[in-house]
Amino acid sequence: MSPTILTIIISSLATGTIITMTSHHWLMAWIGLEMNTLAIIPIISTMHNPRSTEAATKYFLTQAAASAMILFSSMINAWQTGTWNITDLSYSPAHILLTMALAMKLGLAPMHFWLPEVLQGSTLTTALIITTWQKLAPMALIYMTLNNLSTTALITLGLLSSIVGGWGGLNQTQTRKIMAFSSIAHLGWMFTITSIMPNIMILNLMIYMIMTTAMFCSLILSKSKTIQDTTEAWTLSPMLTVVMMTLLLSLGGLPPLTGFMPKWLILEELVTQNLTSTAIIMAMSALLSLFFYLRLTYTTTLTLSPNTAQTKFKWRFKPNHMTLLMGASSTMTIFLLPMTPLILL
Structure with a gap:
C-alpha cells in the first residue's frame, strides 16, 4: 500500500472515531462510525489472500448491520421524542436496540462470533487496531447514553x-x-x-x-x-x-x-x-x-x-x-x- 493511501486511510480512521466521540446528533455519530468501518476494510484486506478477504467481508457485514441498527434505534427515538440529541434516548425499545447494536459493534457475547474470525484473518498490527482503537467510538456512545440504558x-x-x-x-x-x-x-x-x-x-x-x-x-x-x-x-x-x-x-x-x-x-x-x-x-x-x-x-x-535450525539464537x-x-x-x-x-x- 502506498504511503499516500495509507495516510488517507489512517487519518479517516482517526477522524471517524473523533467525529463520533464529539457529536451530539445521532446522524453525525452514525457518519463517524461508517467512516471508521470503511477506513479499516482496506487495512484488513491488504494481505490479498482468501483469509483476509473473508475477514474483511465478515467485518463489513457485521459493522454495517450494527450501524443500521443504531440508525434505526435513533430514528424510532426521534419519531417518539422529536429530538435527535444523543443524550435524549428516552424511548425504551430504542435504547434496547441501541445496546444490542453497540454490543455487536464491540464484539460482546452473544454477538461475538465475528471477532475471533476477523482477527485470525488479519495481520497482528491490524488485529491491534481492531482490539484497541475500534472500541473507542462505540464505548463513547455507551458513555453518552448511559443514563437511559x-x-x-x-x-x-x-x-x-x-x-x-x-x-x-x-x-x-x-x-x-x-x-x-x-x-x-x-x-x-x-x-x-x-x-x-x-x-x-x-x-x-x-x-x-x-x-x-x-x-x-x-x-x-x-x-x-x-x-x-x-x-x-x-x-x-x-x-x-x-x-x-x-x-x-x-x-x-x-x-x-x-x-x-x-x-x-x-x-x-x-x-x-x-x-x-x-x-x-x-x-x-x-x-x-x-x-x-x-x-x-x-x-x-x-x-x-523442537529446534531444527543450526543456530539456537535469533x-x-x-x-x-x-x-x-x-x-x-x-x-x-x-x-x-x-x-x-x-x-x-
Whole structure:
C-alpha cells in the first residue's frame, strides 16, 4: 500500500472515531462510525489472500448491520421524542436496540462470533487496531447514553461476555484468537460496571488498551502467531520472554501488576452495591481467562520447542521494529498498580 493511501486511510480512521466521540446528533455519530468501518476494510484486506478477504467481508457485514441498527434505534427515538440529541434516548425499545447494536459493534457475547474470525484473518498490527482503537467510538456512545440504558441488559451482557471470553479462549492455539477472546472477556468486565460506576469503566478501558497494545507489540516483535511460536521467543531476546510473561500475568489480573487494578475496583463496587452473586460469577470467569494466560506464560518462558535450525539464537538478526511504544505500554502494564489510591481520590 502506498504511503499516500495509507495516510488517507489512517487519518479517516482517526477522524471517524473523533467525529463520533464529539457529536451530539445521532446522524453525525452514525457518519463517524461508517467512516471508521470503511477506513479499516482496506487495512484488513491488504494481505490479498482468501483469509483476509473473508475477514474483511465478515467485518463489513457485521459493522454495517450494527450501524443500521443504531440508525434505526435513533430514528424510532426521534419519531417518539422529536429530538435527535444523543443524550435524549428516552424511548425504551430504542435504547434496547441501541445496546444490542453497540454490543455487536464491540464484539460482546452473544454477538461475538465475528471477532475471533476477523482477527485470525488479519495481520497482528491490524488485529491491534481492531482490539484497541475500534472500541473507542462505540464505548463513547455507551458513555453518552448511559443514563437511559437498561442496567439489567448491560450487566447481563457483561456477565455473558466475561464467561464466553474465558470459556472460548481455553481451546485456542492461535495467539490472535486468544487475544480476541481476551478482548471479549475484558469488555464484559467493562459492561458490568458501566451503569454503576462509569469512571471505573473508563479506567478499565484505558488499562485494557495499554495492556493489549503491549501484548500485541511483543507478539509482533517475536512474530508469534501460534502458541508454538511463543516457545521460540527466547531465541530472539531472553528479556522479551520475561516481559511477555509479566504482560500475560497482568492481562490475567494477578497482583501486583496493573491488570489487577480494574478487576479489584469492579469487584469491590459490585459487592458494595449488593450484587454479590454477580461479583462471584465475574471472579470465577476471571479464573477461566487466567488459565489460558498461564498456558501462554508457561509455553513462552518454561518450554523449549523442537529446534531444527543450526543456530539456537535469533538475536544476531537485529529486529527492525520500533520498540518505543512497546517499552512505554509494557512499563505501564507492569507498574501502575501503586497509582490506585490517586485514581480513587
